[in-house]
Amino acid sequence: MVHNFNAGPSILPQEVLQQASEAILNFNNSGLSILEIGHRTPLFQDVLDEARSLVKEIMALNDTHEVLFLHGGASTQFMQVPYNLLNDGATAAYVDTGIWGVKAVKEAKLFGNVEVVASSKDQNYNYIPKGFEVPKDAAYIHITTNNTVEGTQYQQFPGWDVPLVADMSSDIFSRQLNFNQFDLIYAGAQKNMGPAGVNLLVVNTEILGKTNQQIPTLLDYRNHIKEGSMLNTPPVFAILVSMLTLRWIKKMGGLAAMEALNDQKAELFYNTLDALPIFNPVVAKEDRSKMNATFNIYNAEKEKLFLDVCKAEGLYGVKGHRSVGGFRVSMYNALPVSSVEVLCAVMRDFAEKHG
């Protein structure tokens, strides 16, 4: 029995994997593989249409918001967002909450001025900054809703008076939010939605077309919208698996059900963590991520021992990101509560033997 706490690519529902494997051999009883049919055939068009409409439905998006499936992973959006939204000479506001946000800032600087309006770097990114001001003339504000590496997550969005852009790669579809308050959301699929190779983009069309720079065809969101997210050959298999995952989310009861499950797992895990003094919970309590929990061990010499024990018990992906060390357990939608129960039992047992 394995328990998959990988941060990304990461766990997907078993039934989705089963359906995806069937689609590779014989897609919808066509006698053909999903990998060997044209992307403009009705067979695939139906997949894309269903994927886009499931996103709209599950997120309860207004008609102002368009849904696209794009190439390039979330990192491409670090560049594509300012390309579409930031004029030379204009300013964009960024909140610096960790490694991914830093990369986003670096790319935006190629297009205009960047003002980092808040940062939690002063405390190793172990909290989410609050109560900061955003210049009224900023082209947009960019935040990272869940910090995959550091283990922090926004619990509230106070609302700023400029367009709100969010990197939601690692907590997309994990909880109920008013998604219409975001003007642009992007998420690489491989954390909570599907396999690597596709990027979900939700954009309020009202914020587009306001810059005057020339945008290469493939990078201009408006072209993708015009062509129904089929400007060129889309990553068909990654979109299919994402669509199957979206079907699974809907069948399970949508985001209300995902949130309830994720709350249950997070509560179980953090209660255990807080009860075991051998472990050090590094993140400020009110900003703890329900997707990626980071922690370490006070006695650093025991770190490797704990990882060995986890490995022996079939717990995968417990090692922290190479840039921060320690431990990280990712508890995405598809991770069963029982896996968290096993992890907690292993932690309690370890604390008893080595505490």
Ligand SMILES: *Cc1c(COP(=O)(O)O)cnc(C)c1O
């Ligand atoms: C994983 C991740 C990224 C990078 O995604 P790629 O698809 O590898 O480019 C960006 N932002 C966040 C928050 C992530 O978790």
